[in-house]
Amino acid sequence: MWTDKQRGIRVSQEELLCKNACGYYGNPAWQGFCSKCWREKARTAGASRQDTRPSNDGTPLTFSKFEVKKSNEKGRRINTMRRLFWGGPSPPKRPESSESHANVLKAYQSLEPGDFTGFLKILRSPSSQRLQSRCTAFLNTMEAYHDLPVQKLSDLVQDFYQSFAEYFSSFPEAQVTQIMEHVEKLIMTRLHKWVFCHDSCDDEQKDLALQRRIRSLNWITPQMLSVPFPDKKTAVTADPFLPAITAIIEMDAKRAPQDKLTCVSKCSQHVFEALSTSNSEPANADDFLSGLVYVVLKANPPRLHSNMQYVIRFGLPHSLMAGESGYYFTNLSCAVAFIDKLDGPALNLSPEEFEGYMLRQRAPSEGKRQQVASDAQHLLEELTGRQEKLDQGMDALNMQLQTWVKAVHSQLDEATAQFALVQKEITAQAELSQVFSSSSHDASPQGDEKDESVLVFTDQHAGPQATDC
Secondary structure, three states: OOOOOOOOOOOOHHHHEOOOOOOOEOOHHHOOOOHHHHHHHHHHHHHHHHHOOOOOOOOOOOHHHHHHHHHHHHHHHHHHHHHHHHOOOOOOOOOOOHHHHHHHHHHHHOOOOOOHHHHHHHHOOHHHHHHHHHHHHHHHHHHHOOOOOHHHHHHHHHHHHHHHHHHHOOOOHHHHHHHHHHHHHHHHHHHHHHHOOOOOOOHHHHHHHHHHHHHHOOOOOOOOOOOOOOOOOOOOOOOOOHHHHHHHHHHHHOOOHHHHHHHHHHHHHHHHHHHHHHOOOOOOHHHHHHHHHHHHHHHOOOOHHHHHHHHHHHOOHHHHHOHHHHHHHHHHHHHHHHHHOOOOHHHOOOHHHHHHHHOOOOOOOHHHHHHHHHHHHHHHHHHHHHHHHHHHHHHHHHHHHHHHHHHHHHHHHHHHHHHHHHHHHHHHHHHHHHHHHHHHHHOOOOHHHHHHHHHHHHHHHHOHHHHHO
C-alpha cells in the first residue's frame, strides 16, 4: 500500500462551510459563501452602488429621492415578476376558494417521493390549473427573454422557486422540498437549451481551459495525490475508481440540476467504495478529496465548468447548502479549484520537477519506475506460478487419462478374444447341426439295408477282436 505521512489533500470541515458562519456549505464559486449569503451580499453591494451614484445634475441623491427611486424600482420588479408569472402586465384577480386550495394540497400530499410522472398528472388536473398557468407563463416569458444576462435569468428562476414554494407553506419542509424538486425538473428541463452555457458568460472558454489543464496533468499518479490504492496482495482486475469516473462523465448528459447532482453523489459514493476496498483504514475526508481529484483528472469530464455553474445558478438552494448532495458538490468544487491551482509543493515535488513534468521533459522518477517495475515483476511471477500449477495439473490429468486409455484397451482386447471364442463355438455348432441335418435326410427307407450297413461299418472297425469272436 502506498502511504505517506500526510494522507490526502487536507481540507478541514470549517473550510467547507460558509464564511458567514451560517452553518451551510460554502463554495469557491461564491468566494467561500453559501448561495443564500452570496446573493444577499450581491444585493447589498448593488444597493450600495445605487446609493452612491450621483444624480444627473452632479449632486448626490437626497434621502427622499432615494426612497422614491427605491419605491419605483420595487414596483418595477413586482410588475416584472407579475408579467413573468401571469403573462401580462396586470394579472387578473382570480380568488381561489379555500375548498379548492385544500383539494390541491391534499392531492400533493399523497404524492410519492420521486414520482415525477404523478406530479405532472396532478399539475395537469383541473384543480391545479392555477399552478399550471403560473408554470406555463413563466416558461414562455423566460424563453422570450432568454437573451438577458445569465445572472438575471438565474435570479428570476430562484425568485420563481421561492414564490412557488410559498403556495405550500403549510406543508412540512421535507414535503415542500420534494415538490420543489419536481418543479425544478419541470422548469429546467424546458429551459436547459436556453440557459446552459449562456452566450452572456464565458463558460465555454473556461471549459476549454479546464480541459486543457486536466489534460496537461494526466501524468499525475495516485501516489502523488496520496490516494490509497490496492497493494500487491490485493487482486485487482480493473481500476477501482472506474465506476466513479463513469458517473462523473454522465453528468453532462443530464438536463435538470438535481439529476446532475445525482451523478455527483453517485461518483462520490463510488469513490468511498473504492477507498474502502483499497485501504485497511476507514476513508476520511482527506482521502475522499484526494480520490475525487484523481477521478476528475482521469475522467476529464466534458463541460465540467458549465455543468457546475448550471447547478449553482439554477439548482434549488437547499440542494447545495446542506445535506449529502451539498457536501459532495462542495468537495467537487474544491477538487476543481485544487486542480486549477495545482503546483509542485502540493505533490511533494520541486518547482523544477513539476515544470519538467508539465513540459514533458521528465519521465517518472526512479522510485516510481522501480515501483512500477516491481509491481509488474510481482504480477509476472504470480502469473508464472499460476501457469506452472496449471501445467502440473494438465500433466497429472494426461497421465491419468493415459492410464484409463490403457485399461480400456486391455479390457477391449480381452472382450475381443472372448468374442472370437464365442464366435468359433457358434460356427462349430452350426456346422455340426448342418451335418446332423444332412445325415437324417440321406438315410435309406429300408431297415435291413440300414442294419447291414451299420453292421458292416461295425465289422470294419472292430478289428481282430471281432474276428476272434
